[in-house]
Amino acid sequence: MDPTQVGLAMIGAGIAIGVAGLGTGIAQGQVGAAAVGATAENPKMFGKGMILMVLPETIVILGFVVAFLIMNA
Amino acid sequence: MLRPEEMTRAVVVGSIDSLDSTIESLYELGILHLIDFTEQDEEFKLGQPLGKASGASQSLLKLRSMIRSLNLEEHKPSEKVPVKSIETKLEQALVTLDMNASTKAESRQRIQSLIREKESEIRALEPVSAFDIPLELYEGYGSIAALAGVCRTDPSGALASRLRDYDLSVRARKADYAVALFARAEEASEASRVLTEHGFQETKLPKLTGVPAAIIKRHRAEIADLEKDLERTEKDLETIRHEFADFIIASEEHLSIEVMKAETPLRIATTANSFVIDGWIPTARARDLQAALNTMCCGLAFVETLPTERGDDPPVLLKNAKPVKPFEFFIDLVSTPKYDEIDPTIVLFLTFPLFFGFMMGDLGFGLAVASLGAFMRLRLKSYPDLQKLGTIILAGGIMASLFGLFVFAEAFGVPFHPPEAHPDEHSWESVAYIPIHPLLDKMTDIKEMLALSLLAGWVHLTLGFVMGFVNQIHHNRKHAFGKVAWLLILLGLFIEIMSIAGHATGTSGFVNDALLAWVPDVGTSIAGINASIPAVALIIVGIIGLSLTEGPMALSEVIGLFTNLVSYTRLAALAVGKGAMALAFNTMLFPLIFESHNIGMIIAGALALFVTQMFFVFFLGALSAGIQAIRLNYVEFFLKFFEGGGTEFSPLKYLRKYSAATK
Numbered sequence A: 001m002d003p004t005q006v007g008l009a010m011i012g013a014g015i016a017i018g019v020a021g022l023g024t025g026i027a028q029g030q031v032g033a034a035a036v037g038a039t040a041e042n043p044k045m046f047g048k049g050m051i052l053m054v055l056p057e058t059i060v061i062l063g064f065v066v067a068f069l070i071m072n073a
Numbered sequence B: 001m002l003r004p005e006e007m008t009r010a011v012v013v014g015s016i017d018s019l020d021s022t023i024e025s026l027y028e029l030g031i032l033h034l035i036d037f038t039e040q041d042e043e044f045k046l047g048q049p050l051g052k053a054s055g056a057s058q059s060l061l062k063l064r065s066m067i068r069s070l071n072l073e074e075h076k077p078s079e080k081v082p083v084k085s086i087e088t089k090l091e092q093a094l095v096t097l098d099m100n101a102s103t104k105a106e107s108r109q110r111i112q113s114l115i116r117e118k119e120s121e122i123r124a125l126e127p128v129s130a131f132d133i134p135l136e137l138y139e140g141y142g143s144i145a146a147l148a149g150v151c152r153t154d155p156s157g158a159l160a161s162r163l164r165d166y167d168l169s170v171r172a173r174k175a176d177y178a179v180a181l182f183a184r185a186e187e188a189s190e191a192s193r194v195l196t197e198h199g200f201q202e203t204k205l206p207k208l209t210g211v212p213a214a215i216i217k218r219h220r221a222e223i224a225d226l227e228k229d230l231e232r233t234e235k236d237l238e239t240i241r242h243e244f245a246d247f248i249i250a251s252e253e254h255l256s257i258e259v260m261k262a263e264t265p266l267r268i269a270t271t272a273n274s275f276v277i278d279g280w281i282p283t284a285r286a287r288d289l290q291a292a293l294n295t296m297c298c299g300l301a302f303v304e305t306l307p308t309e310r311g312d313d314p315p316v317l318l319k320n321a322k323p324v325k326p327f328e329f330f331i332d333l334v335s336t337p338k339y340d341e342i343d344p345t346i347v348l349f350l351t352f353p354l355f356f357g358f359m360m361g362d363l364g365f366g367l368a369v370a371s372l373g374a375f376m377r378l379r380l381k382s383y384p385d386l387q388k389l390g391t392i393i394l395a396g397g398i399m400a401s402l403f404g405l406f407v408f409a410e411a412f413g414v415p416f417h418p419p420e421a422h423p424d425e426h427s428w429e430s431v432a433y434i435p436i437h438p439l440l441d442k443m444t445d446i447k448e449m450l451a452l453s454l455l456a457g458w459v460h461l462t463l464g465f466v467m468g469f470v471n472q473i474h475h476n477r478k479h480a481f482g483k484v485a486w487l488l489i490l491l492g493l494f495i496e497i498m499s500i501a502g503h504a505t506g507t508s509g510f511v512n513d514a515l516l517a518w519v520p521d522v523g524t525s526i527a528g529i530n531a532s533i534p535a536v537a538l539i540i541v542g543i544i545g546l547s548l549t550e551g552p553m554a555l556s557e558v559i560g561l562f563t564n565l566v567s568y569t570r571l572a573a574l575a576v577g578k579g580a581m582a583l584a585f586n587t588m589l590f591p592l593i594f595e596s597h598n599i600g601m602i603i604a605g606a607l608a609l610f611v612t613q614m615f616f617v618f619f620l621g622a623l624s625a626g627i628q629a630i631r632l633n634y635v636e637f638f639l640k641f642f643e644g645g646g647t648e649f650s651p652l653k654y655l656r657k658y659s660a661a662t663k
Helices: A003-041 A043-054 A057-072 B016-029 B053-069 B083-130 B156-162 B185-197 B212-267 B283-296 B325-334 B345-360 B363-379 B384-407 B446-473 B477-501 B506-515 B533-549 B552-567 B570-595 B599-640
Strands: B007-015 B144-151 B166-172 B177-184 B274-282 B301-306 B523-526 B529-532
Touching: A003 A043, A003 A057, A043 B325, A043 B599, A057 B552, B007 B016, B007 B283, B016 B212, B016 B274, B016 B283, B016 B301, B053 B083, B053 B212, B083 B144, B083 B177, B083 B212, B144 B185, B156 B166, B156 B185, B177 B185, B274 B283, B283 B301, B325 B345, B325 B384, B325 B599, B345 B363, B345 B384, B345 B446, B345 B570, B345 B599, B363 B384, B384 B599, B446 B477, B446 B506, B446 B552, B446 B570, B446 B599, B477 B506, B477 B529, B477 B533, B477 B552, B529 B533, B533 B552, B552 B599, B570 B599
Parallel strands: none
Antiparallel strands: B007 B274, B007 B301, B144 B177, B166 B177, B523 B529
8 A cells, every 4th residue: 555545544543543532531521520529429329420430431442443443454 | 159148037026024135145146137127006116225225325425525535536445445344443434534534624625715815816916016005095086096907018108198187107017017097087988098008907906905015925924824734734634544545445335335235126126025126147047046045035035037028128248258258349339239139259359350460461560569469468457448459459469470470471561581573672581581481472462462352351241141141030031031132242243353353363263263163154245344144143133132122222232232342452452551651661761770881870760760660560550450450340241230239238246346345
């Protein structure tokens, strides 16, 4: 493949995982802050808080999969 | 293992005369989880507290107030006080303490508040202390307004130009100006406006007479006297504390236990002549209960065990082998499993150290973490939770060392042997030749590690769904078959991923050739991606089954299952990431240490290396690998089967820390 194309593909993979990570970070920051607050008030909320906290991780995992597919294409 | 301790419903019935001794023996035995009696009717009433309750709680109240006034909250007695000596000495001791400690503590409080009062008066007088104006002259005028306080800047000039007639005293201080102004009453508002422009803050003068400086001097002398008194009182209190501290703490514990026992009848049903205690006991110890009652209650109380009924909610006492027990810590953190739910502690015991070890994968860091864990386990006896955590960390550390030794062949981020591609890289060869070669290289075998992670994920998730099936099969067949549908979809996804990977990695090759050899290798191409037809078929069958059992809404979670599976690649990602960072730091710092030939540089480099190593061990290692390893269990694994919300088994019993029971 043309090196330019390879380079562009690499940049694409980087954007895919980078932006997805950013999105996850923003979402998780907000959920996490709320979860810590809830846990501080009632320690039994830890389990629920933890589960809600990691929901946005789906986004970055999908980003990772896309990046991986681009790299191997 | 997998199931909590089996419980039996036990009802203890007896004559009201034996209530006291029955409660005593139940507490001694410590195996009955009491069910609070709530439904009163004409026959059955809540019991009355035992006779000793009121006296004991009064003494307890006194002791607790003494603990506060003697600052004994944190005191830990050096040796246990026998209950007998508490009981014989308590009354006398309470009188003595009441006379000495309480009055001393009161006078200490009085002295302290006097000192505070004097100090605040001194603070208030400070601004006007420079002026020779007696305090009584600052008030009581009809036509003159007096203003005293501090200004940020000197107001003399402004006052001269804006007021007609006034008397001003100003004294420059370190950062501001002390001001005392006497102005005509009709000019008072203009005067205060001028002062405000110079950042005036009025001082509220205390109602005293005399020249401020003299008052301050007098007050200081008084404070000095008071402080001497305070010191004397403190010394007296210290003597009392020294003499009685152990006794007070031990008595407080003993009386708390007595009150707890004495108030137990408030939780049980009684009639005029009998009592009924309803509760749960571990089935294995049902005999002990009757035996204990027979010996202690002279045959006046009896136990009846009842079979468990539907809708009963027995308390949960997790039952695990000794090495597995510390991992119950992770279960407690989330929720107690229900009585008829599978207890997943054993799976945590197996997977947590494995995941942790794989992510950490370093002999040096592993041993450091293991020694931290061993330290916590051996040294923090008084914190049971931290001790459990210590055991968990120890297990993780040992696993990490094993992975580091046999799989990744590296210690402190430095490989035993340089990789073939970079023969001049730093390695332990320059120290000693270790005849172990890596099975996996963190820098080159990334795909292999990804495939391994996915395999671990598939096994873990499959186990989760199987547990979910077992939990549901006696409750709700539909949900149970829903789990089977999920299993099919999961298998389909796994086959698809492995068929795309083909023989690119050893793991996927092994999976395709051995584990999934029965799957026919027929493929087609959908949107440029190779799709395995059996995989697609499994997913479709699963999806149909899912919409029949769990409803169409569950379909939206299919993509979630895929992310669950891919989520396990964090195992590989963390291992690689940690390896790469350790390599980067070592590459930067080793030349400084070994090649600079400058002692300052060598020390600086060694220090920097030490700090980064610590960072890896405790921050990246313990925190991130630990958190990710437990997260995979909590989120990916637990959500497939775990509901929680069970009642924790908390039997009637007490713990004596500072007092010793005497027969």
